[in-house]
Amino acid sequence: xxxxELSVAEEVALQSGRPEPVRYRAPSAWRARQPMxxxxxxxxxxxxxxxxxxxVSSLFLPAPQQVLTxxxxxxxxxxxxxxxxxxxxxxxxxxxxxxxxxLATAVPLGVLIGLNRTASAAVDPLIEFYxxxxxxxxxxxxxxxxxxxxxxxxxxxxxxxxxPLVLATGSGVRRVDKTRVLAARSLGASRWQxxxxxxxxxxxxxxxxxxxxxxxxxxxxxxAAELIAAQRGLGFMVQSASQFLVxxxxxxxILVIAAIALLLELSIRYLERRYAGWAH
Amino acid sequence: MARLSVDNVSVHYPTPRGLVxxxxxxxxxxxxxxxxxxxxxxxCGKSTLLGLMxxxxxxxxxxxxxxxxxxxxxxxxxxxxxxxxxxxxxxxxAENVAFGLTLQKVxxxxxxxxxEALMCRVGLAGFEDHRIGELSGGMRxxxxxxxxxxxxxxxxxxxxxxxxxxxxxxxxxxxxxxxxWRDTGTxxxxxxxxxxEALFLATELVILSPRPGRIVRRLQPGFAxxxxxxxxxxxxxxxxxxxxxxxxxxxxxxxHDEEIExxxx
Ligand SMILES: Nc1ncnc2c1ncn2[C@@H]1O[C@H](COP(=O)(O)OP(=O)(O)OP(=O)(O)O)[C@@H](O)[C@H]1O
Ligand SMILES: [Mg+2]
Numbered sequence: 001x002x003x004x005e006l007s008v009a010e011e012v013a014l015q016s017g018r019p020e021p022v023r024y025r026a027p028s029a030w031r032a033r034q035p036m037x038x039x040x041x042x043x044x045x046x047x048x049x050x051x052x053x054x055x056v057s058s059l060f061l062p063a064p065q066q067v068l069t070x071x072x073x074x075x076x077x078x079x080x081x082x083x084x085x086x087x088x089x090x091x092x093x094x095x096x097x098x099x100x101x102x103l104a105t106a107v108p109l110g111v112l113i114g115l116n117r118t119a120s121a122a123v124d125p126l127i128e129f130y131x132x133x134x135x136x137x138x139x140x141x142x143x144x145x146x147x148x149x150x151x152x153x154x155x156x157x158x159x160x161x162x163x164p165l166v167l168a169t170g171s172g173v174r175r176v177d178k179t180r181v182l183a184a185r186s187l188g189a190s191r192w193q194x195x196x197x198x199x200x201x202x203x204x205x206x207x208x209x210x211x212x213x214x215x216x217x218x219x220x221x222x223x224a225a226e227l228i229a230a231q232r233g234l235g236f237m238v239q240s241a242s243q244f245l246v247x248x249x250x251x252x253x254i255l256v257i258a259a260i261a262l263l264l265e266l267s268i269r270y271l272e273r274r275y276a277g278w279a280h
Numbered sequence: 281m282a283r284l285s286v287d288n289v290s291v292h293y294p295t296p297r298g299l300v301x302x303x304x305x306x307x308x309x310x311x312x313x314x315x316x317x318x319x320x321x322x323x324c325g326k327s328t329l330l331g332l333m334x335x336x337x338x339x340x341x342x343x344x345x346x347x348x349x350x351x352x353x354x355x356x357x358x359x360x361x362x363x364x365x366x367x368x369x370x371x372x373x374a375e376n377v378a379f380g381l382t383l384q385k386v387x388x389x390x391x392x393x394x395x396e397a398l399m400c401r402v403g404l405a406g407f408e409d410h411r412i413g414e415l416s417g418g419m420r421x422x423x424x425x426x427x428x429x430x431x432x433x434x435x436x437x438x439x440x441x442x443x444x445x446x447x448x449x450x451x452x453x454x455x456x457x458x459x460x461w462r463d464t465g466t467x468x469x470x471x472x473x474x475x476x477e478a479l480f481l482a483t484e485l486v487i488l489s490p491r492p493g494r495i496v497r498r499l500q501p502g503f504a505x506x507x508x509x510x511x512x513x514x515x516x517x518x519x520x521x522x523x524x525x526x527x528x529x530x531x532x533x534x535x536h537d538e539e540i541e542x543x544x545x
């Protein structure tokens with residue numbers, strides 16, 4: 001039996017559904033970025049002027065080149081017994097451990113509360129209670145319980161990430177298309193297969209969005225925590241530099257902290273485009 | 281020979297405004313080689329009836345059985361095609377077709393092979409690696425059909441599979457359904473609110489009245505068998521006998537019902 005031909009309408013739909021790669025977006029994206037570039041260059045110029053003409057003492061605002069030189073210096077020779085890389089690595093490692101731990105616990109819990117009303121009723125109030133509390137407000141308690149070591153810092157950022165991730169996963173699971181679940185069941189899916197093959201993939205966009213927001217909160221929380229209690233890390237570096245009035249290191253540190261926050265944001269956006277593009 | 285039977289079944293839905301009587305003492309039977317079509321206005325309980333057979337819900341009274349055993353849940357022996365395709369947009373077209381095979385842990389290369397064969401069967405060869413978002417409504421319905429067929433089910437249950445399609449695409453897929461029926465002998469239950477579609481596809485046609493949903497008439501049109509014997513769809517639908525049957529159903533049951541599609545496409 002020969003394959004069935006497509007109808008005219010379908011062929012039309014096909015032709016319009018397979019257009020040439022869209023090209024007009026690149027220039028428009030570039031044009032959208034132009035004002036931003038102008039702003040950044042303008043700020044740099046202003047900074048250069050203000051510090052160059054001695055309007056502000058270099059103790060308070062070192063020149064851009066000075067910050068850049070300092071950046072290279074702390075990258076190679078280091079600051080406070082550690083190079084910039086070691087400080088960055090210390091911070092990133094804390095975030096990394098916390099993210100892995102949060103994904104491993106918050107996603108299953110989110111799936112559970114999304115699927116089960118009783119679990120949701122039991123867990124929701126707890127999360128809603130601690131979520132609005134700024135992590136730095138319960139940091140003292142964590143320090144009393146776990147000391148000022150790595151555990152406290154990882155735990156703090158873990159808690160900051162955990163709540164938004166549970167809530168995002170839970171609400172994603174509740175919005176899973178009911179017909180898709182029925183379709184999978186009538187194709188023979190077991191309960192576990194439903195979670196694995198329908199619920200999780202459907203929820204992935206929500207999980208990634210939740211992670212992106214959580215990571216923003218988590219990163220700033222971490223840096224703030226390092227200001228208080230750490231021997232290494234970007235927050236610690238900035239804090240000790242400020243105590244010695246080494247302003248160029250403070251500014252260099254802030255720039256690195258901002259750059260990493262941007263990098264985290266962009267990498268999750270990349271994951272969203274790559275693995276959750278179907279949802280947009 | 282497998283037999284799916286609905287025996288004296290009633291369903292009520294509790295709502296804030298009281299019980300909605302969705303189905304009232306409905307009985308019907310589908311054996312391999314049958315195409316049972318349910319025709320009725322919106323809200324007369326057609327999807328409810330299909331949900332019972334698929335095992336998505338249980339009746340409040342009566343029994344729904346498969347080969348004599350009460351249906352307690354969905355199963356791969358009954359393939360379902362939904363009105364809103366219910367495909368998985370994160371999977372490619374071929375992966376969607378092979379979804380049931382994935383669940384059965386069929387190996388990757390065999391999955392791919394069987395998905396390709398099925399996609400060719402429904403007229404989608406070459407679209408294996410397309411994303412669902414890139415496909416038209418008609419293509420998605422073909423894909424939904426291929427996905428249901430991949431499990432080689434004893435029964436195909438279709439809830440208004442062509443409701444949202446344009447007339448031309450609709451005719452093509454009606455013929456496709458009959459081709460598959462002729463080749464596999466799968467028992468089919470299909471819902472529609474097009475009189476013409478019902479007459480063309482059904483070996484047994486049941487007409488449901490709204491609230492409570494009740495079977496008010498049963499017919500055995502012979503047009504599907506004529507198609508299977510080689511007559512073209514166009515010639516069948518232009519046959520005065522077909523037109524007379526169509527007008528008869530329209531006048532007897534849906535004379536005042538604007539939703540029922542009766543015009544020839
Ligand atoms: N879960 C539910 N809760 C309450 N009432 C329901 C529910 N499902 C269906 N109904 C009601 O039962 C009746 C039959 O619904 P059903 O979906 O089976 O009709 P249908 O014939 O498939 O309609 P349509 O052609 O619009 O798809 C309708 O009046 C509907 O409002
Ligand atoms: Mg319906």
